[in-house]
Amino acid sequence: MVRPPIRVLIAKPGLDGHDRGAKVVARALRDAGFEVIYAGLRQTPEEIVRAALEEDVDIIGLSILSGAHMALFPKVLALLKKEKAGDIPVFAGGIIPDEDARRLKKAGIRAIFGPGTSLEEIVTTAQRLARSAA
Amino acid sequence: MTRAAPIPAAARAILDGDRRALARVISQIEDRDPTAAPITRALYPRTHAVPVVGVTGPLGVGKSSLINLLVGRLRALDRTVGIVAVDPSSPYSGGSVLGDRIRLDRPAGDGGVYFRSMASRGEAGGIAAATREVTRVLDAAGFDVVIVETVGSGQVDVAVRDVATTSVVVLVPHLGDEVQTLKAGLFEIADVFCVNKADLPGADLARRDLAELVRLGAGRAGWTPRVVSTSTTQPAGIDELWENIEAHEKFLDDSGQRPLEERRRLSSEIVELVRERVGRRLSDRLERDPSLRGLLDEVVARRIDPRTAAERLDRPGPPR
Ligand SMILES: Nc1nc2c(ncn2[C@@H]2O[C@H](COP(=O)(O)OP(=O)(O)OP(=O)(O)O)[C@@H](O)[C@H]2O)c(=O)[nH]1
Ligand SMILES: [Mg+2]
Numbered sequence: 001m002v003r004p005p006i007r008v009l010i011a012k013p014g015l016d017g018h019d020r021g022a023k024v025v026a027r028a029l030r031d032a033g034f035e036v037i038y039a040g041l042r043q044t045p046e047e048i049v050r051a052a053l054e055e056d057v058d059i060i061g062l063s064i065l066s067g068a069h070m071a072l073f074p075k076v077l078a079l080l081k082k083e084k085a086g087d088i089p090v091f092a093g094g095i096i097p098d099e100d101a102r103r104l105k106k107a108g109i110r111a112i113f114g115p116g117t118s119l120e121e122i123v124t125t126a127q128r129l130a131r132s133a134a
Numbered sequence: 135m136t137r138a139a140p141i142p143a144a145a146r147a148i149l150d151g152d153r154r155a156l157a158r159v160i161s162q163i164e165d166r167d168p169t170a171a172p173i174t175r176a177l178y179p180r181t182h183a184v185p186v187v188g189v190t191g192p193l194g195v196g197k198s199s200l201i202n203l204l205v206g207r208l209r210a211l212d213r214t215v216g217i218v219a220v221d222p223s224s225p226y227s228g229g230s231v232l233g234d235r236i237r238l239d240r241p242a243g244d245g246g247v248y249f250r251s252m253a254s255r256g257e258a259g260g261i262a263a264a265t266r267e268v269t270r271v272l273d274a275a276g277f278d279v280v281i282v283e284t285v286g287s288g289q290v291d292v293a294v295r296d297v298a299t300t301s302v303v304v305l306v307p308h309l310g311d312e313v314q315t316l317k318a319g320l321f322e323i324a325d326v327f328c329v330n331k332a333d334l335p336g337a338d339l340a341r342r343d344l345a346e347l348v349r350l351g352a353g354r355a356g357w358t359p360r361v362v363s364t365s366t367t368q369p370a371g372i373d374e375l376w377e378n379i380e381a382h383e384k385f386l387d388d389s390g391q392r393p394l395e396e397r398r399r400l401s402s403e404i405v406e407l408v409r410e411r412v413g414r415r416l417s418d419r420l421e422r423d424p425s426l427r428g429l430l431d432e433v434v435a436r437r438i439d440p441r442t443a444a445e446r447l448d449r450p451g452p453p454r
Pocket of ligand 1: 334
C-alpha cells in the first residue's frame with residue numbers, strides 16, 4: 001500500500017487580520033503532497049484543538065503575527081495534553097523574538113520558523129516531525 | 135446458527151460517542167486501511183439510514199457557508215449533524231488544501247456537530263465508496279443528519295447521487311446560462327436547487343429560469359425538484375431550504391422510493407468495491423504473472439487489441 005498523505009492542520013490563532021503567510025505555507029505543503037486542513041483566521045485554542053481531533057491530523061502548524069503567541073501557543077499545547085493528544089507535534093511560524101522562541105520550544109513547540117525561513121525547510125521539517133510521531 | 139462476531143473495541147467506542155475513535159476510523163477508511171473493515175462491519179447493523187444531504191455545485195457558490203447555516207438551523211431543531219466536506223486532491227502532488235472548515239462557525243463545545251474534511255485522493259469511483267462508508271460511520275455514531283459537501287464537477291457530482299438521499303445543487307445568479315448547468319450534469323441529480331447569493335442582482339431571474347427549466351423537464355420518479363433562493367451574507371431562505379430537503383425526505387418515505395433508492399446506491403457501491411479489488415489484483419498480476427505479461431506483450435506488439443485482451447482476462451478459468 002502506498003503511504004497515505006500526511007494530514008496537517010494550519011490555523012491562525014489570535015486577532016490579527018491577514019493570513020497570507022499561512023496560505024503560502026499551506027500551498028507549499030500541498031505541493032509537497034500534504035493534505036492541508038485550513039482552519040483560517042482568528043481561531044481560539046479550543047477551536048484549534050477540536051479541529052485537530054476531528055480531522056485526526058498528524059501535525060499542527062500555527063501562524064501568528066500579533067505577539068499573542070506566549071499566551072496562545074502554550075494554551076494549545078495544554079489543551080492537546082488534556083485531550084490525551086499531546087503526541088501531535090506542533091510547529092509555529094511568525095514573528096517571534098528569540099527569547100520567546102526558546103521558551104516556546106521548552107514548552108513543547110517542536111519547531112519555530114521566523115519570517116526568513118525557506119518554504120523547503122518548513123516542508124522537510126513538517127515531514128520529519130509528522131513521520132517520527134506516527 | 136450464526137454467532138455474532140465480537141464487536142471491536144473501536145466500534146464499541148464509536149457507538150458510545152467517542153469522537154477520537156470516530157476520527158481515527160475515518161482516517162483508516164480514507165487510507166483504504168484494511169484494519170477499518172472489522173470496525174465498519176460491526177457498525178453497519180447499527181446504522182439507521184439517517185438522511186444524507188448532498189450539497190454540490192460549482193466552485194465558490196457558497197456551499198460551505200450554506201452548510202454552516204443549515205447546521206445552525208438543525209441545532210436549533212435539536213438535531214445533531216455530522217458533516218463531510220470532500221475537496222479534490224491535486225493530480226500532480228497528491229496533496230490538497232481543504233478549506234471548507236473555514237466557514238464553520240459553531241458554539242464552543244457543541245458536541246452535536248462533527249466536521250470532517252476529506253480529500254478525493256484520485257480514484258473517481260473510490261470517492262463515493264469511501265464517502266459512503268464515512269457517512270455510515272457518522273450514522274452509527276448517532277448523528278441525526280449527515281451532510282456531504284462536494285465540488286460539482288465531472289465525476290464528483292455523479293458520485294453524490296451514490297451517497298446522498300437528498301441532493302442539493304447550489305448555483306448562483308450569472309454563473310452562466312442553464313445550458314452549462316445541463317452540461318455539467320448537475321440537472322439530473324438535483325432534488326432541490328438552491329440559488330444562493332440571492333442578495334446579488336439577477337437572483338430573481340435565475341430562480342425563474344431554473345423553475346421554468348424544472349417545469350419542462352419532468353422530475354425523477356414522481357418528484358419535481360424544488361427551487362429555493364438563499365443568501366448567507368444577508369441570511370435568507372435557510373429555513374425554506376431545510377423544509378424542502380425535509381419534504382424530499384418525506385417524499386422518499388411516502389412514495390416507497392427510499393428502499394428502492396437505497397438498493398440502487400448499495401448495488402453501485404458493491405460493484406465499485408469489487409471493481410476496486412479486482413482491478414488492483416489484476417494490475418498487480420499483469421506485471422508479475424508471466425502468462426499475463428505475455429498477453430500484455432501481445433497488445434504492446436499490436437497483435438491483439440486491448441478489448442480482446444480484456445475479454446480473454448474476463449473469461450472464467452485460467453487465462454490463456
Ligand atoms: N454575496 C454573497 N456571497 C456569498 C454568499 N454565500 C457565500 N458567499 C461568498 O462566496 C465565497 C465562497 O463561499 P463558500 O461558502 O466557501 O463557497 P463553496 O461553494 O463552499 O466554495 P468551494 O468549497 O471552494 O467550492 C465566500 O467569499 C463567501 O463569503 C451569499 O449568499 N452572498
Ligand atoms: Mg466549500
